[in-house]
Ligand code: PLP
């Protein structure tokens with residue numbers, strides 16, 4: 001038995017038993033290897049250390065009501081990792097190998113999957129790094145894929161509770177023709193200063209506007225944004241945000257629940273008109289937004305009068321988590337049972 005207080009787990013790193021690795025050498029990916037080491041020996045001129053050749057993913061395994069293990073939309077993460085690798089000139093990790101590696105690492109660490117009913121899950125973190133030595137700014141010729149897991153609780157304090165965000169005009173996370181649509185380490189490095197300032201001000205995270213005009217909504221920290229009004233689920237269309245798999249799923253679930261859905265540019269002023277708002281992502285699930293402060297203009301956009309999540313956010317959250325924990329019918333066949 002492992003001694004973990006599942007109900008009070010934070011979103012952090014917990015050492016598990018194994019990780020799975022695969023090396024790209026001489027133009028091809030090798031066999032999957034199982035490791036119990038938490039360390040990666042590396043050449044000091046590896047491109048991941050100098051030129052940011054690093055991409056990662058985040059997905060979850062859930063222990064269901066029927067005690068079965070469910071992996072959520074693993075294909076989507078496999079495809080997005082390929083897009084991220086291609087975006088920064090790294091060797092793309094094959095889809096089938098990705099799925100095999102994820103299944104393997106989850107199975108090998110089964111004892112770390114939080115029990116049903118605790119609200120926790122097993123976070124799966126695949127990554128690809130350039131390991132080949134280069135000093136000129138060029139892609140590496142060798143890569144390493146690693147996938148590890150860690151049991152996690154809610155990303156924002158308190159779980160499904162309203163949380164505050166703050167608009168920044170001082171920092172951009174990504175540029176429109178840059179790397180914002182890829183899940184690569186550099187974007188997160190670029191977000192750290194803004195994130196820390198937001199946290200110091202008592203906010204959960206930063207609310208980013210478009211980098212050119214600061215007129216349209218981009219995303220919220222490490223999550224996409226959605227607003228709800230007139231029974232419509234509305235989410236930004238932007239070429240500098242990560243295409244969130246959770247958001248893509250919520251668009252379908254919203255329609256399934258009878259909502260209208262829109263994906264389009266959302267001007268900042270439109271925030272005023274939303275009845276509900278939320279941040280969504282694998283880690284965030286749905287984190288309902290209580291308010292967004294625009295400190296430059298001394299303005300607060302409020303989405304919850306009583307501090308409680310709104311009705312549509314609650315319905316969407318219950319349906320999404322219900323599918324993930326095997327409580328609701330998996331209408332779109334998103335879960336793979338291990
Ligand atoms: N936006 C950013 C910047 C993220 O890091 C994430 C997390 O993966 C998301 C959005 C949400 O994406 P997903 O729902 O695929 O986890």
Ligand code: COI
Pocket residue numbers: 057058059222281282283284
């Ligand atoms: C995710 O939702 O998987 C994320 O990537 C969020 C963050 C931990 C980077």
